[in-house]
Amino acid sequence: MDVVPKLLEWFHSSGGHLDQSSVGFSVFPDCGRGAVALKDIPEGHVLFRIPRGILLSTETSTLPGLIGLDRWRDAKMHMGWVGLILCMMWETAQGSTSKWSGYLDSLPKTFDTPMFWSDVELAELKGTSVVDKLGKADAEQDFTEKLLPLVQVSTPTNADAMNSARRQSRPDIFPSETIPIYYTLEIYHVMGSRILSRSFDVEKDESEEDTETDGAANTSLGSAMDVDLPQEETESVHDGDSQHADEDEEEEESSGVSMVPLADMLNARYGSENAKLFYEKEDLRMVSTKLIKSGEQIWNTYGDLPNAELLRRYGHVDMLPLPNGELGNPGDVVEITADLAVAVLQTDEAMTKERIDWWLEQGGDDVVVLESDLEIPLALVSLIRLLRLTSDEWEKTVAKDKVPKPKLDNEVLDVVRAVLERRLNEYPSTLNDDIQLLGDETLSLTKRLALVVRTGEKRILQNTLQKIKIQQLDAKKGDGNRKRKADEEVGRTSKTRRR
Template sequence: MDAVSELLDWFQSSGGEIDQSSVGFTVFPDCGRGAVALKDIPEGHVLFKIPRSLLLSTETSALPGRVGLDRWREAKMHMGWVGLILCMMWETAQGPSSKWSKYLESLPTTFDTPMFWNDVELEELKGTSVVGKLGKADAEQDFNEKLLPMVQSRPDLFPAETIPIYYTLEIYHVMGSRILSRSFDVEKDEPEEDTDTEGAADTSLGSAMDVDLPPEETESAHGDGDSEHADTDEEEEEPSGVSMVPLADMLNARYGSENAKLFHEKDDLRMVSTKPIGAGEQIWNTYGDLPNAELLRRYGHVDVLPLPNGDLGNPGDVVEITADLAVAVLQTDDVVTKKRIDWWLEQGGDDVVVLESDLEVPLALLSLIRLLRLTPDEWEKAVEKDKVPKPKLDTEALEVVRAVLERRLAEYPTTLDDDAKLLRAENGTTLSLNKRQALIMRIGEKRILQSTLEKIKAQQQLAAAEKQKGDDGGRKRKVRPDEEAGRMSKTRRR
């Protein structure tokens, strides 16, 4: 019996329900294992139901109770993902006696995410925001300062001979990557309406995929993962709803392709089709239509789809631009700049703005530029009013934005033409998977930067032409022959 069959047997014997006449599992080219429609599926059809008792989380694992909840919190196991990682390690160590043994055996043990790339491969990501978000150092700090001391302090739960087998740093990274790529954010109690936090550049600590309220209810917020199992703040507790959800995590996702979503009921979670699915089509879940940088970081793949301009890439690609690039262009006083940036952050601004594929200058960047350019008197008035400057795209701001984007583009060690030629020449056949995916991601970001730069330069040329036209017109009015002749005629008549 293969791994999928064993998983399905375990799932159904444990109370799960699946419509096996409609849903099957197979391996797709470039997607790996995923779900397929075995026949035409109508919208609103329940594909499978997962009892809440099958969810694997810090709420369902027996480990926190065995440790003692006070000791669990004292060791800060409730912060970040370290507690859930330890639960998954411990459940794995229990072997067949663990309720989730068959499920854990079905999960991947290797990943194509940059967390596992070597230094040479990571060089391919230079200039992108991916490397800075891996959180590898933070993860290793959590392992050494939280998880390992807990494991070593309780030999009754973690026998010494099991530590080098089940509780190593390598396995810690594997478990963290499983959470990052496959977990869901599941509400514990009765569904409540949440504010929508879904966004292309969201980096809050959360889950890989979303769970919605029942179709007749208001949808819940989408939780996106942050750097691998890292704490975001010492005061922030682990989102208790982050759970591993058997079977649901076998669905793949692709930009704009979602045709099924996970909805939660009081006693179970239900994967429901959100549109008709034809026989033979893949059943897609959603990651929130993320850019390739985030897809690569979290899941180890990139989306390559037709774009409106005829190119191939991810329609959701974005470019992150740090505030220090604007500071560098404006060359403002360090003390003054720090004071203003601190105030900007207090006002809800961010130190990173996002350039999207619509090629529009981010309003936040324009506001930040105006803030940094304020005179001392204007600065005092802004603080007094407790409001950041409104975005304004004048000729001076255009020049600053242009310089900022040129600096951002220069952070990549290769040009867009270099990357495009390499991808065309190799056609992806002789490149390693990691290099090819990094190349596709870089190309998407550089296209946005270069196209936005071209748009800005065109705006500058138009503004210059209009100004020149106005200046020329003004000079002509001063010396226009007929006006001069008229003045002379009037003089003579007098």
């Protein structure tokens, strides 16, 4: 069933404006539903306007106020995404009486993201960083410890606890018969995936800091859409990371995370952006950033993410022509943990912990990124040199309060090479094996997606290792030439002396 007509009807009735002579919606073979130019669209053209009042967030939903803001904060619903997930669950449970019913009905109900893969399917992602970033266990802990206590009546054993539970429960807001329908773990994951793939991070204007307003979006949080401020604004733009943030991020209030109707309909592809969402005082405006020819897809941007992140967040990958003639994502990267350098160097455990802790205190990361330019990360070089310091050198380094300079000599290059080889061995198959498998047209979607991610990362590792080998061979040849020249010079000197 095509949900677009009902969505547009809701959008227009809610005060939104779409230039229907310029923008249409269609299903594209490789990326599903998206926006298409119905005629040539000039640069700077406003494609649609979204009133701030129809953004869906914990600020605009009435649920937090019904529960009580003190109770809401006591339950830590203002931290992370669990509060917005509950708001979306509750708004869905209201059916047609919800302000956002026409929008919520248009959102996807199933996802191809690894959050919903089986263990067998996830095994295909071994070696990548995708599985470790899913945060499924953390999500389910939030569901059990934060969300459920708000929506269901507990069954304590003693009378005092039972009376307390009754006082805190709100069957007027969460009728018991709705809980197994709208507030399940499965739906929790679906709502979280909707936020991960479609939400925006909304920051208030300075003029709004002391007033309760609907808010306005100025940046994307793990979203298909990127947002720019007007030139006179100075607020920063940044991307979010994961559906379930780490502990530090969880401590931050996230009332600004919002669902932005219609803006989340646009697809994205590496380097293809031709439209951008701009922040205004009263609304958000999707504006063309270049000429868009009739029939072309209207693309926003994910921020040119690697395929591992595209798969984790959105359930798809980019396959574009690469400079070497192959297909892949130019933005692919390989994550390398500090543990690999430690394992290669086989350093003392206590010494390693002390130095890694100091490295982190200095602003270093425990994960470095190898990119498709095949340049060895300077942070990896500095870290290796730090771990190889003698005790005296270590004490001097701490006294100077500066990490070692990323000087890449032959000994460090040997360690880098061993680290990358160890990283490559973390995958269960070789690059050639994966390339051959990709030619199998009977592959399942999940296996094909996993193969694309793996091959992209393995190419970077293998090509970087090949580059290192060439560098080392050139260095040996250079040493040999220098030694030969030195020997010739010694020979000439000896002959002169004999004469």
